[in-house]
Amino acid sequence: MSEMINNREKNVIKNPERHALLQQIFVDLHNGKNLEEVKTFFDEKIGKITVEEISQLQHDIEGVPAEEAKRLYSTHTEIFKGSIVQIEKSQHPEEEQGHPVHTFKLENKEVTKLVGKIQIHLEQFEKNDSVENIYILLEDCNLLFDLDKHYSRKENLIFPYLEKYGIYGPSNNMWRVDDFIRDAIKEAKQKLTNYTGEKEEIIKIGQYLIREISDMIYREENILFPMSLQNFTEDEWVKIAKESDEVGFCLIEPNEVWVPERNQIDEKAISEGYIKMETGILSLKQLELLLNHLPVDITFIDHNDVVRYFSRGKERIFARTKAVIGRTVQNCHPPRSVHVVEELLADFKSGKKDVEDFWIKFQDQYVYIRYFAVRDENGEYMGTIEFTQNIDPIQAIQGEKRILA
16 A cells, blocks of 8 residues: 555644544555554544645545445545544524525435435335335435536536635545445346336345435545635635536525625626527516516426526426536436427437427326427527426407407
């Protein structure tokens, strides 16, 4: 393991002797020393550890094979739990609605709830691998796919700024574990979709996901976020907040836009701004009200199949939650119908079709569903609109009704 210690970086180590003891913990774990013995050694010789020390340790270790990294990262978390020195700050902007860290933590609460449900569903599946219990776990997997947005914001918005400050541990190690979790979710869904009795394998993957997702939440909230809050400027947090919408949110989304007090006047002006179009000018509020008052439900997905918008009329036909924003449309449909969605989009992208219509009986409504390919002035495919309407009242129309009547 000693050959994997990276001493090339010129990071300043405040206490070389203490750092050497911490490095020894990594070496002992890699060499298979009992976790309890290593934990006892840590408690006796170290006691408490700062986020800076954890970052330096993670930065020191490189070249570890993927499976070994997975094991080591998990054991590191067990050793450091309850021993991390919290950063004292005179102000806590991360407690304000809409601040990126506040949003990350809200998502973690929802993910924790979901993981608790998965634990129960996994136990039910272990007792009875019925079609119903398989389908319940499949639905859990579909929700877990939302973690990709949480991890993507972390990897593409938080990690680059940490690297700017010479902190590479999270991007080198945490990102790798994020990918392990993503792969496990995909594997679980694949095995459940094509289930042929591999109950033990599915239970093992499920237990791994429960453990690793929970541990990742701990690492984020006790290491990554305090480390980021200690280093990032307010302007950097503003940029991260503004770019978060591009990636999307996990299971929930912030109720408010975070605006530092010094920027509140400018942000208000933006939110009350106007959009100039070819045939008119509307304020943002007017445009949103207009779309929400149409007697139809509208959903728009972009050229990458990502859900970007849906209208919020008073009586939506099919329920939509903000959690779908930023998800691929494939992950918003049951597995049995995904192939239909993909065929339709393939026809739109190739130019084979520009519109596709469906009509179904749904509850007490007769629902007309229309899909339109959206193309720019050069004919390039830009996305798809889903247009849904209850046509029962239209079909019931007879005779005439003049406007003056």
